[in-house]
Amino acid sequence: MKILVAVKRVIDYNVQIRVKEDNTGVVTDNVKMSTNPPDDNAIEEAVKIKEAGKATEVIAVSVGEEKAQETVRKALAVGADKGILIKTDGVLEPLAVSKLLQKIVEKEKPDLVFMGKQAIDDDCNQTGQMLSALLNWPQATFASKIEIKDKKLEVTREIDEGLETIEIGIPAIVTCDLRLNEPRYASLPNIMKAKKKPIEQINASDLGVDTSARIEHIKVEEPPKRKAGIKVSSVAELVQKLKNEAKVI
Amino acid sequence: MSVLLIAEHNNQDLKPFTLNAVTAASQMGEDLHALIIGQNCGDATKKLSELPLVKKVIQVEAPHYENFVAENFAPVIVKLAENYSHIVCSANTFGKNLMPRIAASLDTSQVSDIIKVISQDTFLRPIYAGNAFATVKSNDTKKCVTIRPTSFDPCESSGGSASIEKVEPGEEFNNTKFVKREEIKSDRPELGTARVVVSGGRGMQSGDNFKLITSLADKLNAAIGASRAAVDAGYIGNDHQVGQTGKVVVPDLYIAVGISGAIQHLAGMKESKVIVAINKDGEAPIFSVADYGLEADLFEAVPQFLDELNKLNTIQK
Numbered sequence: 001m002k003i004l005v006a007v008k009r010v011i012d013y014n015v016q017i018r019v020k021e022d023n024t025g026v027v028t029d030n031v032k033m034s035t036n037p038p039d040d041n042a043i044e045e046a047v048k049i050k051e052a053g054k055a056t057e058v059i060a061v062s063v064g065e066e067k068a069q070e071t072v073r074k075a076l077a078v079g080a081d082k083g084i085l086i087k088t089d090g091v092l093e094p095l096a097v098s099k100l101l102q103k104i105v106e107k108e109k110p111d112l113v114f115m116g117k118q119a120i121d122d123d124c125n126q127t128g129q130m131l132s133a134l135l136n137w138p139q140a141t142f143a144s145k146i147e148i149k150d151k152k153l154e155v156t157r158e159i160d161e162g163l164e165t166i167e168i169g170i171p172a173i174v175t176c177d178l179r180l181n182e183p184r185y186a187s188l189p190n191i192m193k194a195k196k197k198p199i200e201q202i203n204a205s206d207l208g209v210d211t212s213a214r215i216e217h218i219k220v221e222e223p224p225k226r227k228a229g230i231k232v233s234s235v236a237e238l239v240q241k242l243k244n245e246a247k248v249i
Numbered sequence: 250m251s252v253l254l255i256a257e258h259n260n261q262d263l264k265p266f267t268l269n270a271v272t273a274a275s276q277m278g279e280d281l282h283a284l285i286i287g288q289n290c291g292d293a294t295k296k297l298s299e300l301p302l303v304k305k306v307i308q309v310e311a312p313h314y315e316n317f318v319a320e321n322f323a324p325v326i327v328k329l330a331e332n333y334s335h336i337v338c339s340a341n342t343f344g345k346n347l348m349p350r351i352a353a354s355l356d357t358s359q360v361s362d363i364i365k366v367i368s369q370d371t372f373l374r375p376i377y378a379g380n381a382f383a384t385v386k387s388n389d390t391k392k393c394v395t396i397r398p399t400s401f402d403p404c405e406s407s408g409g410s411a412s413i414e415k416v417e418p419g420e421e422f423n424n425t426k427f428v429k430r431e432e433i434k435s436d437r438p439e440l441g442t443a444r445v446v447v448s449g450g451r452g453m454q455s456g457d458n459f460k461l462i463t464s465l466a467d468k469l470n471a472a473i474g475a476s477r478a479a480v481d482a483g484y485i486g487n488d489h490q491v492g493q494t495g496k497v498v499v500p501d502l503y504i505a506v507g508i509s510g511a512i513q514h515l516a517g518m519k520e521s522k523v524i525v526a527i528n529k530d531g532e533a534p535i536f537s538v539a540d541y542g543l544e545a546d547l548f549e550a551v552p553q554f555l556d557e558l559n560k561l562n563t564i565q566k
Contacts, residue, residue, distance in 0.1 A: 013493060016512050017377045026381055037494060094349070095358045120493060122376055124361045125340075129319070129349035138320055138425040141346045154428065159342040160441065162433040166318070169424035178494055179487055214358035218371065218384040226519065229540035231531075235553040238525065238543050239561070246523045246540065248445070248502040249469065249564055 001055045001170075003046040004110035005080065006101055007039040007062050009071040010121040023219040035071050038116025040078075040183035042176040045146060046114050047079030047184075054148050055112075057081050061104055063088060063097050069199060077186035077194035084108075088204040088211070094122075096211035098130035103207040105135060110171070112153075117142050117175040128175035138168035144179040250334035251280035254303075255326065257343045258285060258293040260315065265442070266339045268300070268403035273396040274337040275302045275404070276366040282307060283411075284329065286322055288315035294413060301409035311418035316430070317343060320422035323350040328419065330355055330391060334369070340395035341441075352393035359393040360385060364400035378493035378516035399442075399499045433488070440472040440489065444565075445502045448474030448491055448518070449484070452507020452528065452547055456484040461551045462506060468558050470566045474498065476514045492517035507547045510535030527551070 011017055011026070012034040018027045035043075046058045060075030061084040062068040072083035086100050105113060118125040132139035140146075140155035144163070147154040157164045158177045186194070204211055232238045242249045254274040257264040275281050282305045283297050290310060298306045307329065313321045326347075330336055336351060338344035340362040352359035364382075365373035371386045372394065387394075440446065447469065449462040459473075466473050474491040475484065491498055493516040503521035508514060510526070510533055518524070519538045526539035529546050536542040543550060558564060 011377070013513055014511075017380050019381050026377065093358045095353060095356070098353060120378065123374075123378065124359070125345045126349035126352070126359050126361060129346065130353035130359075132320075133323065133350040133353035138422070139346070139350065141319075142342060157342075159430075160439075161430065163431045165428040165430075167426045167428050172424070214387065214389045215360065216386040216388060218386055220376070220381050220383045223375070223379060223382050223519075226524075226538050226540075229524070229536075229538075229542060231536070231542045231544060235543065235545070235550050235557055238541055239554065239557040241541055242502070242523070242525070243561065246502075248523050249558070249561070 001112065002057045002059070002108065002110045003049065003055050003112045003114060004059045004061060004105065004108055005042050005046045005075065006113065006115035006127070007043065007060055007071050007075050008036040008116070008119050009033050009062065009064050009068040010036045010119055013037055013120055019220055019222050023221055025217065025220050033067070035074055036116050036119045038118065038176050038178055041178060041180045042114035042116055043075045043078055043080060044181045044183040045176060048181065049148065050079065059084060059108060059110065061086065061101065063092060063100050063204070065089070072199055073194055074186065076197040077191045078184055082197060083199035085199055085201050086204050086207070087201060092211050093213060093215060094124045094126035094130055095214065096209070098127050098134055099209040100204055100207055100211065101127070101131050102134045103209060112170060113173045115175055117177055128173050132173040138172045139175070140166055140168050140172065141175045142177045143174050144177045146174060146180070250278070250332065251282050252278040252335040252337060253329065253333040254281060254283045255336065255338040255344070255347070256283050256285045256293070256297050257339055257341070258287060258290060260287045260290040261292050263293050263296050265403065266341060266398035268406060269398035269401040270337060270339045270396055271300055271302050271404040273363070273366060273401040274335070277335045277337065277369055277394070280304050282333070284309070284326065286314045286325065288312050298411040298413050299407050299409050301405050303409060303411045306411050306413045307416055308413055309416045309418050313421040314418065316427035318422065318425050318427055319347040319350050320425045321419070322347055323354060325416070325419035326351050327354045329416065333391070335392045335394060337394050337396060339398050341398065344395045348393055348395050355391055355393065357389040357391050357393045358387065359395070360387050361395050362397050363394055364397050378513070379497065379520065380512070380516055437466065438470065438472045440474060440491070440496050440498060443472035443498070443500055445469045445471035446474045446491070446498050446500045447471045447504045447506065448476065448508060449479055449506050450476040450508030451478040451482060453479060453484055459485055461547070464555055465504070465551055468555060469564065476508045476511070478511070505535050505539070506551060508535055509533045510538065
């Protein structure tokens with residue numbers, strides 16, 4: 001069994017993002033970038049399945065600028081066997097990304113495609129579901145547990161009401177929740193080894209899909225600032241303020 | 250053209266956030282139709298038809314719709330979409346799972362999780378977990394939009410009498426089978442919708458000390474939240490996590506106890522109406538977003554807080 005894992009390069013989750021002064025986006029120059037956190041869970045799960053002898057190959061794919069190669073390389077360092085970088089200029093919408101991934105799926109013919117449930121930059125939460133629709137494959141979104149049973153997967157999903165379990169036939173798409181596993185750190189020897197693993201580079205424009213933007217970003221702004229609050233000197237004062245001033249208790 | 254809202258329900262009742270989604274959808278066009286897909290969902294359908302903003306209800310019933318599997322829902326919605334300018338749903342796990350499957354089939358770039366309708370094609374949505382707001386304009390002929398329910402008021406729930414049209418179901422998708430659903434039952438309000446949230450952070454020092462948070466939450470009929478640091482330290486389960494990688498909450502009152510206020514936590518709670526911070530470090534970033542900050546040792550302050558609440562004649566529920 002072959003598993004394709006899609007990974008995205010995003011601003012690191014510990015960075016306080018800054019909106020550009022001209023309101024065209026957020027500042028990404030000289031900002032620490034990392035793998036989108038739930039994509040790390042997706043890679044981890046694929047590697048674990050391979051280590052358990054249930055998969056033969058794990059391929060990491062990223063869609064992005066040249067530098068997204070680092071994100072693919074990191075996936076190789078934690079156990080993916082080979083990488084693919086689909087090179088684009090600028091940022092694509094999830095619909096375009098899922099069309100590009102569809103082309104890779106048609107070429108590589110994986111049995112499973114894993115990715116994070118959502119990217120922490122645009123917060124769209126679309127790509128996995130869109131890819132499932134384009135392929136007409138089953139989708140298991142927000143997965144917190146995956147069990148492989150012959151040609152099927154039993155997946156536990158995190159839903160608002162609690163947990164839901166579904167059974168899906170392979171081939172399938174799974175989008176991963178942070179609860180799925182504990183991603184490992186790459187060891188230094190593995191980072192060195194990853195440098196020798198192959199990364200195939202493909203230009204998005206060579207894949208013959210329409211990746212044009214359908215959504216215009218009119219402006220990006222700072223959220224409204226909260227007005228400065230006050231410090232209270234005692235619990236009694238706090239409770240009095242909550243009761244009589246804020247009227248919330 | 251009309252707007253089509255996909256109702257979320259449990260076959261008996263509408264999910265409360267459907268009312269918020271109706272409000273949002275009604276701002277995208279004049280003529281709002283609501284679609285309900287389920288099995289034996291007559292009661293929920295009737296309730297949907299009573300919402301005054303809804304002009305027509307479309308009901309699709311079949312056994313394979315009983316458990317809301319997106320692979321079964323999407324084709325029938327895609328077919329109906331022909332007659333609509335907008336397809337709208339709540340951005341909770343139901344809508345997040347379903348809408349992109351519809352959008353991709355319609356070759357539409359979805360607009361996710363909007364918090365404001367600026368015009369029929371332009372919306373405001375948070376990005377970077379609410380650390381920036383983007384104004385986006387959809388140039389697709391059909392718009393697929395999910396809305397953040399807490400950013401819209403619920404609509405009127407009675408007085409309407411929309412007509413109900415039954416539509417033939419689509420085929421079943423055979424490669425996805427529902428197995429079971431384990432709903433977390435609790436006497437407490439749900440974290441995402443609670444009026445009051447009491448959260449603990451690394452300052453709690455142990456899982457056992459979370460009892461203090463529990464007693465305060467009991468007193469205020471609040472949901473219990475936690476910072477990622479508290480979850481990572483194993484003090485409490487991840488389903489309580491508030492923040493960029495957890496839940497985004499917007500209660501009337503958010504009480505942060507022993508939480509320093511990392512960016513990732515602030516992203517999940519800074520839209521709360523009133524924020525209280527209790528922390529012994531006066532320089533903690535949480536104080537920069539708190540309406541009322543108390544610089545104190547939480548192990549003294551929380552028991553005092555309970556005492557003071559006990560002195561009150563009434564506490565809002």
